[in-house]
Amino acid sequence: MKYYCCDQRRREVVKLNGTLNGLEYLEVHDSGISGDSTRQLTLFVKFLRVVPATLGKDNFRIEGGERIKSVDIEWVAIANALPASEPPGLVDGLVPLDKFMVIRTKIYGDFSLYTLRLLSGPGNDTPPAGFDPRLSEIEFSFKVQCESDFDCASVTPCPTPPATNPRLDYLAKDYASFRRLMLDRMSVLMPDWNSRNAADIGVTLVEMLAYVGDQLSYQQDAVATEAYLATARKRISLRRHARLVDYRVHEGCNARVWVQLFVNDDGVNIPRGTPLLTRVPNTPERIAPSGDQLRDALANGALVFETVEDTLLYQDHERISFYSWGERECCLPKGATCATLNGHYPNLKAGDVLVFAEEFGPRTGFATDADRAHRWAVRLTDVRLNSDPCGGLFLPVPNNNPLDVTEIRWAEQDALPFPLCLSTITDLDHGATYLGEVSAAYGNIVLADHGRTLTGEDLGAVSASQLTLTSQSDVLSCKRPLLQAVPPRFRPRLAERPLTHALLLTAPPLFGFTTTAAIITALQTRSFTPALHDALQAQGVLLQAGPVVVQGGDGMWSVSDGVSAYRLRLDSGQVQVLPLADAAALITAAEPQRARPAISLASNFQGTPDTWLPRPDLLASDAEASEFVVESEHDGSALLRFGDDYHGKRPDVSTTFSASYRVGNGVAGNIGLESIAHIVSNDARLLRASNPLPARGGSDPEKAEDIRRDAPEAFRTQERAVTPADYAEVTERHPSVQRAAATFRWTGSWYTVFLTVDRKGGGEVDAIYEQTIRDHVERYRMAGYDLEVNGPSYVPLLLEMTVCVKPDYFRADVRAALIRVFSRGWLVDGTPALFHPDNFSFGQAVYLSALYEAAQAIQGVASVVINTFQRLRAPPDPKPMDDGVLTVGRLEIARLDNDPNFPERGVLKLSIGGGK
Numbered sequence: 001m002k003y004y005c006c007d008q009r010r011r012e013v014v015k016l017n018g019t020l021n022g023l024e025y026l027e028v029h030d031s032g033i034s035g036d037s038t039r040q041l042t043l044f045v046k047f048l049r050v051v052p053a054t055l056g057k058d059n060f061r062i063e064g065g066e067r068i069k070s071v072d073i074e075w076v077a078i079a080n081a082l083p084a085s086e087p088p089g090l091v092d093g094l095v096p097l098d099k100f101m102v103i104r105t106k107i108y109g110d111f112s113l114y115t116l117r118l119l120s121g122p123g124n125d126t127p128p129a130g131f132d133p134r135l136s137e138i139e140f141s142f143k144v145q146c147e148s149d150f151d152c153a154s155v156t157p158c159p160t161p162p163a164t165n166p167r168l169d170y171l172a173k174d175y176a177s178f179r180r181l182m183l184d185r186m187s188v189l190m191p192d193w194n195s196r197n198a199a200d201i202g203v204t205l206v207e208m209l210a211y212v213g214d215q216l217s218y219q220q221d222a223v224a225t226e227a228y229l230a231t232a233r234k235r236i237s238l239r240r241h242a243r244l245v246d247y248r249v250h251e252g253c254n255a256r257v258w259v260q261l262f263v264n265d266d267g268v269n270i271p272r273g274t275p276l277l278t279r280v281p282n283t284p285e286r287i288a289p290s291g292d293q294l295r296d297a298l299a300n301g302a303l304v305f306e307t308v309e310d311t312l313l314y315q316d317h318e319r320i321s322f323y324s325w326g327e328r329e330c331c332l333p334k335g336a337t338c339a340t341l342n343g344h345y346p347n348l349k350a351g352d353v354l355v356f357a358e359e360f361g362p363r364t365g366f367a368t369d370a371d372r373a374h375r376w377a378v379r380l381t382d383v384r385l386n387s388d389p390c391g392g393l394f395l396p397v398p399n400n401n402p403l404d405v406t407e408i409r410w411a412e413q414d415a416l417p418f419p420l421c422l423s424t425i426t427d428l429d430h431g432a433t434y435l436g437e438v439s440a441a442y443g444n445i446v447l448a449d450h451g452r453t454l455t456g457e458d459l460g461a462v463s464a465s466q467l468t469l470t471s472q473s474d475v476l477s478c479k480r481p482l483l484q485a486v487p488p489r490f491r492p493r494l495a496e497r498p499l500t501h502a503l504l505l506t507a508p509p510l511f512g513f514t515t516t517a518a519i520i521t522a523l524q525t526r527s528f529t530p531a532l533h534d535a536l537q538a539q540g541v542l543l544q545a546g547p548v549v550v551q552g553g554d555g556m557w558s559v560s561d562g563v564s565a566y567r568l569r570l571d572s573g574q575v576q577v578l579p580l581a582d583a584a585a586l587i588t589a590a591e592p593q594r595a596r597p598a599i600s601l602a603s604n605f606q607g608t609p610d611t612w613l614p615r616p617d618l619l620a621s622d623a624e625a626s627e628f629v630v631e632s633e634h635d636g637s638a639l640l641r642f643g644d645d646y647h648g649k650r651p652d653v654s655t656t657f658s659a660s661y662r663v664g665n666g667v668a669g670n671i672g673l674e675s676i677a678h679i680v681s682n683d684a685r686l687l688r689a690s691n692p693l694p695a696r697g698g699s700d701p702e703k704a705e706d707i708r709r710d711a712p713e714a715f716r717t718q719e720r721a722v723t724p725a726d727y728a729e730v731t732e733r734h735p736s737v738q739r740a741a742a743t744f745r746w747t748g749s750w751y752t753v754f755l756t757v758d759r760k761g762g763g764e765v766d767a768i769y770e771q772t773i774r775d776h777v778e779r780y781r782m783a784g785y786d787l788e789v790n791g792p793s794y795v796p797l798l799l800e801m802t803v804c805v806k807p808d809y810f811r812a813d814v815r816a817a818l819i820r821v822f823s824r825g826w827l828v829d830g831t832p833a834l835f836h837p838d839n840f841s842f843g844q845a846v847y848l849s850a851l852y853e854a855a856q857a858i859q860g861v862a863s864v865v866i867n868t869f870q871r872l873r874a875p876p877d878p879k880p881m882d883d884g885v886l887t888v889g890r891l892e893i894a895r896l897d898n899d900p901n902f903p904e905r906g907v908l909k910l911s912i913g914g915g916k
Helices: 008-017 174-190 201-226 233-243 294-299 514-525 528-540 704-716 726-731 767-778 812-819 847-854 880-881
Strands: 002-004 023-029 041-046 060-064 074-078 100-105 115-116 135-139 256-263 268-270 275-278 304-307 311-313 338-342 353-358 376-387 403-409 439-442 445-450 454-460 548-551 556-560 563-570 574-579 599-604 608-614 628-633 638-642 656-663 678-681 686-690 737-746 751-759 784-788 794-805 863-873 892-895 907-914
Touching: 002 135, 023 135, 060 074, 174 201, 201 678, 201 737, 233 628, 233 704, 256 304, 256 311, 256 353, 256 678, 304 454, 353 445, 726 737, 726 751, 726 767, 751 767, 794 812, 794 847, 812 847, 812 907, 847 863, 863 880
Parallel strands: 608 628, 751 784, 794 892, 794 907
Antiparallel strands: 002 023, 023 041, 041 100, 060 115, 074 100, 115 135, 256 445, 256 686, 268 311, 275 304, 275 678, 304 445, 338 403, 353 376, 353 439, 376 403, 454 656, 548 556, 556 563, 563 574, 599 608, 599 656, 628 638, 678 686, 737 751, 794 863
C-alpha cells in the first residue's frame, strides 16, 4: 500500500511546474511472512525530485501512535547508496533510485496512524530549505499486510436534506404520455401559465422534450429486448449472449478455388493478392490493375478472387502427360496416392498442387464426352526424377533409349475418389481406337479465395471525452468529488460490406530468423530454439531426426526430413513456415468456425504508427495489446470494438485510424468450374487464368434462429475426457481415426489410459502416429492420467469355400472375382471389398450370411458352400459354422487380406468346379 501526501492537487502542480522538492508517497516494506524479523522496519520514501545528499537521520522524525508513541530511526540512505550490509535486491523496482530515500526503523509501530515529518535539523521543526511546507509530511500505517474491511479514505459528512419526491406517473412511456405528464407538472409549478397554443415557446419545449423522451424510452425497451438470447434481434447481441455460454457464432467463410495460370515464360512469379475475375463478356483475359476495363468488369458484377501465396510458374507445367509404363489400358484406381508423369520436371516439388482431369471420353474418344466430374486436386508430398530403361520401346517410333519420367506421390487425404483412366481403347462403335492420353495433369495451380482488397479507408479519429460520471457515494460531503471522465466510445463502421472471413492459410512469421538459411541450419543440426520448436510444432512439423532435404529458391523452399514436409518462405525479412499437412481437398473444405475477418488497421498517435489486428474476442488480450473485435450485423455491415485498457488497449484520444480489408463472403463465391477467366496484372508474361475445379468452402453467416437453437446446447459438448467413453469419443474426432477404444489400467501409482486406435484404411499405428494421437488427446486429458496409444489386435480368418460355376463362364474369371471380393482392396467399380479395413472395427462380428451373399452376387456363380469358417491357426471350431457368426473380442478386428506374402493376415481357400 502506498501513502500519499494529503493535498493531491498541490502535489501534482508542484511536481510538474514548481521548483520545490517534497514528499510524493511512502511505502512500507513488509514481506508478509510470519516470523520474519525484518517486517515493517523499512520505509521507502519517494521524493518529487532528486533526494538532496545533505539529508540525514536527523532530518526525519516519526511521531504519533497510541500504544507505541516513539519509533526511532536506525539509519537513512538514498536508494542508490545503501549500507553494505543490506541486500542489493532490497530496492528492486524503485525507479529512479536517486528519488527514493530508504529509512530503517529500530521497531515497528502499532495499528494507529503515524506521521513522517521532514525537518531542517535537531530542534528545528520547519522543513528544510527548498522543500514545500505542505508536502513535508505523510501519514501512514505500519500494518500494511493486516486485513481491513474499511475504506482508509476519510470524508467530511454534511447534513442530508430531506427528500421531496414529486408525484409523477412513472408509467409514461410514449410521446403523448410524456407531453401530458410535463404539462401537468408545469401546472403545479407554474399555475399562472395555462397556455396550450402550439406556437407558445413553453409548449414547444415540452413537445421537444416529449419527443426526446419517446426516443429514450424506445431505447430503454430495445436494451431490455437485447438483454436476452430469446428476444434479442441484433446480431451483435446474439453473438455476445452466445459467447457467455462458450458458443462462438461464425460469420461465414469465403470460398476457395484452385486456379490454373497460363504463362509464356519460365520462373514467372505471381505475387499473393493478385486479383482474378470471373468471366465478363467482351473483356480481355489480362486486365490492367487500374483502368476503365477493371472498373467496367466490377460494375458488371464480376466476382474477385485473390491468390493466397506467391507462386513460381513454368510453361511446361501447364499440361503434363501421365506415363503408363507401356500399358495400353491403364487406370489409376480409386484411392491411388501415386502416379508417374511423362518427362522430367525438375521445377516440380513437394508442396505443389496438380489437378488431374479427364480430357476425353474413354469409350468414345471425344472431348465433349469427358466426365467433368473426374477432376481432382492433389498436393504433392514427394517428387522424384527417374527413367524407364525400356521406355523408348513404347514410343510411336520405337528405339532403345531410356525415357525420362517423374514419379509423384500425394497425401492420403487427397487419394483419388474415383478411378481415373489414363489410356484406353474405345469401344467397337467408335472404331476400337487406342487413346494414349485420356487424362492429363494440370500444373501452375494457385490457390485463390473470394474477396476484393480495399486499402486506406479512413475511419476517422478518436474524439475527446464529452461526459463525466456522477458521484457514486451515498454520503454527502463538503469536499468536491473529482470528476471522472467517461472514456470515449470509438466504434467505427466499415463503408463496404460484406467483410471477408477467410481461413488462415499461412503461418505467422518466425521472429529471430532473418534468412531461411538460418532455419535450415537449425533443422539440419537439430538445434531448435524454444520459439522455433513451438512454431514448427504448431504447423504440424513432426521434428523427427532425419536428413533434411531442401528444394527450391527465390524466397520459397520445400523442406522434408523423411517423415514430415513443409515449406519455408522468406517475406520482407521474416520467415514463415507453411505446412504441407493441409491436403488440397482439405483446404477447400467448408470450415466457417475457423474463419477470421480479413482486416487490419493502421493507427497514428502523435506521429507514432501502430498496427491493430482482429481477434475473436479480447478475453485473452493484455492491456497493451493492439487488438480489436469485428462485430457484424444481419445486413453484413461491420463495426469495430476496441479494448478497455484491461482486456485490450483503448485507443488514445486523437488517434487516427485507417482500415485495409477485403469484401466478399459466403456462398456467392462458390462458382462453377471454368468461371474465372481474367487476371489483373501488368506482367505481360501472365496470359490468362482458369479454374479447372469449382470453388468450394463458401458459407453464409450463421442464422439468428440457428444461434438461438444451438447456443444453449453448446456447453453440453464435452471438452474434457473423464470416462473411457470420453477418451474414445475425443480420439475419434481426429480425421484419421475410424474407431477408438479406451481402457483404464492401474499401473502402480496412477491410472494409465490405453487408447486402441483403428486407423482409416487400416494404416499402421507406428511411433509417429502414436505421437500424433497423443498430441490430439492432450488438450482433453485429465491431470493424473497417463496416455498410451496402441493398435488393435487383428483376428485373421480361415475361409474355405467350394464354388460351382455356371456352364457359360470361365472358372478363372470367377476365381479372380472371388479373390477380389474377399480381400482388403477395392472392386472394379470403386467400392471397397468385403474385408476392406474400413468395413470392420472393434468387436464387429463376421456373419456367415454376409459371406454367402457376397459370393453368390458374383456373376457366373451357380452355388456356394462354405466348408471352413474360423480363426486362422486355431483348433478346429465348429461353433462359428453352427451359429452362423464368428465373434471377436472388444479390442479385436476381423481380418482376411488373402495376401500370399502375409498368410498370417488371413487365408482364403477356393475349390472351384464347373464352368469352362
